[in-house]
Amino acid sequence: MTTLLVIAKEPRPGRVKTRLTPPFSPEQAAALAEASLADTLRVVAATPAKRRVLVLDGRPGPWLPPGFDVVPQCAGGLDVRLADAFARCSGPALLIGMDTPQVTPDLLTVDFTGCDAWFGPAEDGGFWALGLNRPDPALLRGVPMSSPQTGALQRRRLVGAGLRVRDLPRLRDVDTAADARAVAALVPHGTFAARLADCTGAR
16 A cells, blocks of 8 residues: 655745735735645545655644654755655655645555556646655656656656656646636635635635
8 A cells, every 4th residue: 555645834924835925915825825735634634545644844733634644854955855755665655745635535546556656747837746656766856846847857757767657637736826716616615715715705
């Protein structure tokens, strides 16, 4: 069974979702980040897994459900931090971020039979999920992050290493206000949608 990893930042004003400000205040952006993280962790908790790990920059809060091991993120760029997360795993692992609260247990229940890696592309050109049957940190180190080419470059790295890659559906990360509205519409009964409604006065 797969280890599920969630890499996240503590949702503190001014430290998370800065691209949401404006139109939202830093406090509202942090509240939206917390809601996104809470929804994501709730889905991960409902997904069958060998182990659930939150790789966290900061401290856990009341949004953390039971059943998770919490480990600190290492220093360095995102590629280094992702690599370090996989280095903590001795068997099949799937890593996601905190930016796709529309994710479901079905999407996270991956089977490595007949493949070596799972790749979840994001609409902004990055990726929202990466699964490795045999975690190898070298597959991530040095991949340029936070660019429209990140996803293509990461997938190319996997294929270039001789891995058999299967793709997950393309999802939209919550980075901008337009993203927030689009994602909330996909999961209208989630914590994220409710928090967005509070922030916009839509209720």
